[in-house]
Amino acid sequence: MLSTDNNEHGGLEQRLQQRFQDAEATPGPDVWSRIDYDLAMLENKRYKKRALFYRQLAAACFILFILSGAALLLHFRQDTNHDLVAHANEANPQNQAASQPATETIAFNQAEDQSLVESEAGSVKSRAANSSIIADAGSSENTSIINTDLTIQKPANTPAKTETGSRSVNNKKADHTQQYSGTIAAVQQNQQVNPESVLENKEQSITAVYMPASQAIANVPDSYTSPESLNPLLLRNATLGTIGSTATTPQSIALEKPENVLAAATEQEKEEGTKENSRWNVGLGYASTYFTQNVNIPRQMITSMVIRRIDGTPPPGPTISGESEENLRDAYTEFYDNTEAALSFNIDAKAGFRIGKRFKILSGLGYSQxxxxxxxxxxxxxxxxxxxxxxxxxxxxxxxxxPSLHTFTTDSISVIKTDPFSVDYSYQMLSVPLGAQVEGNLGKQWFWYANGSMAANFLIQSSIKSARAEVASVTYGPTDDSPFRKVQFSGNVGFGFGKRLSDALQVSFGPEYRSYFKTMLTDDKAAVSQGKPYTIGVNMGISYTLGK
Amino acid sequence: MQRELYDLYAKKMMMVCLRYAPTTFEAEDIVQEGFVKVFANIGNFKKDCPLEFWIRKIMVNTALKYLRQKSLLTVSHETEEAENVSAGNYNLDAYSLDELLGMIQRLAPRYRMVFNLYAIEGYNHKEIGEMLEISEGTSKSQYSRARAILQNMLVNQDKPYQEHVINR
Structure with a gap:
């Protein structure tokens, strides 16, 4: 037996370790191309996965944007309606009284006449919903007016209540009767859809002022026979002296003509709508910029080649002659020295929503080259x-x-010196910005602004175009395997001045700076440290305030 | 950059894979798969160990997975003859690397794996047991057998060792 038999990490293992530690075997020449292919497939798979994610993200952002816009619009419309009601009530104090909450009306009626309320309590409570609808109807909202008609013209819906209400009225004193007369008068003001019934009601109202209460009630048309079908809120109108005022000043009845109220309300609506709509604006912006791509190419590739050649070992890349090597070195230097920013542009279409007096939220779609x-x-x-x-x-x-961005996979390379020519690197992107802007006045017509935004930028095309015919121009589409990053985010800041050309139209002008958060090259193609691209330029914009 | 890294380590890793794989073609397959993993995960390299060690570890794991997929790591049926080490002396330095490699490659896959991991890579039996999903004792016994077989090969180099192994 050998001495190593009882010592597992003995001489055999140590000597084998030494022999195999730095041992080498050359793999087949096609192994690298197979690896390269696998890596390309892997990258393609990753890109598809990433693209899918960004597409979903963009779709989610879009849906969120639409939903937010819809919610804001809805909110804004509700505000308009409320303001409209307020303005309409200013024009017609009776309506203002009528638009008080149902609960308040109930409480008031209880204080006014406990017995009446007791007899009608069930009815009043059950009509709370209708009351609010009728109150809204007084504010000239078309749908609400229709509701009013339905409420009044469907006594069959509340037959029991009608009967109870009539009995109650008949048994009350004259002031109660007067209340119901007043109620009828108030209802007349709310009957804005059917002109015949409006005129009829008007006559009845005037008649009611000068006739006894019992006669007034008797003259109520069939459609109005049920005081209970009327809005109990209107009881308050009567109590507050609608009749009294109309009795002393009959002209006020004319002033309260439904047509006049409707016209006034419509006018108010228009005015109010104009004010509220001015929260929204749409705008177009054009920025003329200079773009610095900050792409660095791996200069050390050539150094390693030289060292290996001195060592006598074959170079890892393609073979290259001495003259080409010198030219290659000069070409690298030239790229660093002669690459400069070129004229670029950016177009934005944005929608803005004003928050408060000075702030706006802006979002939209942009295109940049x-x-x-x-x-x-x-x-x-x-x-x-x-x-x-x-x-x-x-x-x-x-x-x-x-060839600097791609690994040298060719067998040999030759670098030839020619007459100078230009090469343009062009990157076309679609962007979805989201930002905020603050504004302040510099007088009646002039204003200043400052804004900041972030944007998701999608590279839709990149191209390298040479002015020399024999040199190949390369264009990468959005799905091509390009060395450039396909999606990246950027930050944008700008400020400037603007002028209001009219109430709705304004123009602005000012410098802007945009910085991309990542390099132009994808990480695996960036063999050397890369800079982040940026643009500096001047932005000109025009915006239109909606509704003015 | 990827090509440079490949050029730098491909030969060493090819030798690693040749020790685990039964044939050159299969070793190349493992090299290919291993380097794809290296490039795909190069961002995860934490520099807490030499890059070569990290790449070698990936190659060994890839080889292990490859052999497992090929069902080459199932227990082999061997005769006791394999454990009968014949008396005699040998000089390891007298053998070329190719000859040594040939002897290792002739070991049954499971023995080859355990032998490589323990004798050359330097893993202990507990680690090997975890890697191959066997007990520590099994790893020890398989290593002893592998070592005995290899010694037989070394002693009887002139008469090629007939391994009575049925590879599944």
Whole structure:
């Protein structure tokens, strides 16, 4: 037996470890291409998953935006209605009294005539809902008016109540009778849909003032025979002296003509609607900017190649001649020195909602085309060797930018110096901004503003276009496997001045700065440290306030 | 960058995989799958150990998974003959790396796995037991058998060792 038999980590293991520790075996030449393919598939799968997530996110944001808008709109309309009621009541104090809450009316009636309320308590309570509807009807809301008619013209709905109410009235003193006469008069004011009944009611009302109470009640038309079918809120009108006032000043009846009230209310509605609608505005903005892409390409690639070649080991990338190597180095330097911001633009269509006097929330849709430019004098040619025929295939020439972003997978590379030509890097994005703006007056017509927003930016197309015909221009669509980041967020700040051209129309002008939160290149393509892109420019906007 | 990393470590990892896989083709499959995992998870590398160690660990785990999928890690039926180590001496340095590798590759998959993990990678039997989902004792006994078989191969290098193993 060997000495290692009883010592498991003995000589055998140690010597095997030493032998295998740094041992190497060359994998087949196609292993890397298989890995590359797998990685591409993996990236594609990840991208699809990410794209799906962002699509869902965008859809959710859109739905949220629509729902929020709808909720705000609804809220704003309700406000309008309430204000309209208030204004209508200002124009007609009787309606104001009629629009008091049902509970208040009940309490008031209890104080006014306990016995009457006792006899009618059940009826009054059961009519609480109808009362509020009738009160609203007095504020000229069309649907409510229809409800009023229905309430009044359907005595069959409350036959028992009608009977009870009539009996009660007949048994009361004259002031109670006067109350019901007043109630009828008040109802006349609320009958705004049927002109015939309105006129008829008016006559009856006037008649009621000058005739005995019993006669007045007797003259009530069939459709009004049930005081209980009338809004109990109107009892308060009568008690508060509607009749009294009309008796002393008959002209007030004319002033309270339904047509006049309706007209006044409509006018109020228009005015109020105008004021409230001015919360919303829509606008268009155009920004002329300079875009700095801040893309760095891996310069050290060439260094590693040189070192390996000195060591005598084969380079990891394609083979390259000494002259090309020198040109490659110059091309890198040139890219760093000659890449500069180019004229870009951004268009936004936004909807704004005013909060308070100075603040606005803005959101919408934007499109931007960001461009950077390099002036270069080097063309990169790459070659592939067909393993079967051993034939050398030349790929379409490019600039140093593209092969630097992709791993060198070609067999050889040649860098040729030519006349200088320009290369444009263009990135087209769709963006969904969400921001806030604060404004202040600088006089009657002028104002200042400052805004800040964040946006989700979706790269819809990126292209590298060369001014030299022989150099290939490359365009990546939204689904292509591009080295550029497809979705990223940005922050935007701006300020400036504006002028109100009219009540509804205003223009603005001011500088803006937009910074993207991530680099243009995706992380796996960014072999060296990358800068974050940004734009600086001037924004011009026009906005229109809705409803003015 | 990925290509550079591959060029730097591919050869070493190929040798690692060759020790676990029965054939070169299968070793290349493991290298391929392992490097895809490396590139997909390079962001998770915490730099608490050397990168080579991290990549090697991924390769070993990938090999383990690969062999498990191929059902090569089931218990083999062996004759007692495998444990009968013949007396004799051997000089490990006299064997080339290819010869040593050939001997390891001729071990039954389960023995090969345990032997590699313990003797060359340096895992202890408890860790091996957890990795292969076997008990610590089983790991020890399988290692002893593997070691004995290998020693037999080394001693009887001139007459190739006939391993009575039925690979499933």
């Amino acid at each position: 960001n461009t950077s430019r390099t002036r270069t004098s080097y063309v990169v040619e790459q070659f592939l060797v067909n393993p079967v025929t051993n034939e050398r295939v030349k790929l379409q020439p490019t600039t140093i930018f593209l």
